[in-house]
Amino acid sequence: MNIHIYPKEELLAAWNRDKEHFQPDAVTPPRCLRCGQPLDRHFPVNALSRALDVYICEACGTAEGLGDWAGKTIPLRVWHAVANGRLQPVEKSDSDIVTLTPQCSFSHVFDGPKKVPPHSALPCPVSELVYSRADYDGRRWWMNWFLCQREPVTPELVPEIDAFSDALMKLPELQNLRSLTRACKLYAEPTTEPTEFNLYGETEHFYIWQRLITREKDYNLYCHFYEKAATPTNAAQ
Ligand SMILES: [Zn+2]
Incomplete structure (x- = not known):
């Protein structure tokens, strides 16, 4: 990927x-x-x-x-x-390319029903399967994973999550906090908090929301995976 x-x-x-x-x-x-x-x-x-x-x-x-x-x-x-719409879509020679954008095309995920995940009292969308939380300590990234349901992730979906996460961490934009900060300003959706930004993407089975945080000595990247098949609007189609 x-x-x-x-x-x-x-x-x-x-x-x-x-x-x-x-x-x-x-x-x-x-x-x-x-x-x-x-x-x-x-x-x-x-x-x-x-x-x-x-x-x-x-x-x-x-x-x-x-x-x-x-x-x-x-x-x-x-x-x-x-x-002004002067750009042409880039031909993807490889179908395994995921595009991250500053515009969310899956807001229905957040508008739909919520559940309380096992590790937190904060409700999350019912389709959220797992999320990662990473911080950059000045030399390297440290990442942890959190399951948002009691059952383990279906084995068939694990490689897709891993492939996205691996490809993400290889981006030059995530080389360090300085490059992340610059990428946030250039590419990401701003929020009401000036040090926090969003990017959105989609793989075959997941909608993916990333919250990017440019503050030092804080968590800098949250990556949430919402299973399309478990998203109510999708399931109803
Ligand atoms: Zn000019």
Whole structure:
């Protein structure tokens, strides 16, 4: 399993197409992915983005630099190419790719009935099977697992949970707390708490909600697995 974080691959693919216009100068320069204005037709005038390996216009390069300096990173979802639907879906050569997005497509999981898991008095959705909790101690990640029902996880589902978890921890965005913090600002859904963010994904049998926490000396990543077959709306279909 491999994990993509939207819209990273889509922006990289767009830039791969756009850069073909420069030979080395562009007759009709493509639009800046960040602001929508035309790039400079003379390639070196444009700037390599600090967010990912794509070129943006000179003005955006300066704005990004100033924003980074002030600790204000603009999320990729507000880039012109993303917000205005200029991106094309990335062809997945591998069907085993999971995309994480800042938008939840399974809110019915949280709106539905709840249960009280064995290890906690806090109710959780009935379909929650298991969750992991991880913290980064400055050198490495430490992860624990919690079962949300009294019965063990069906053996057939275990490899899917393991594969997702393994792929997640291999992401460069989770290399350390600094990279996690940057990824949260660029890719994740903000919450009312400025140090907490959400990402959502879906595998064959699970909806997956991740809560990412950028505080030091705290738990930094919760990953909740909701079994699709046990989600009331799905079961009723
Ligand atoms: Zn621009």
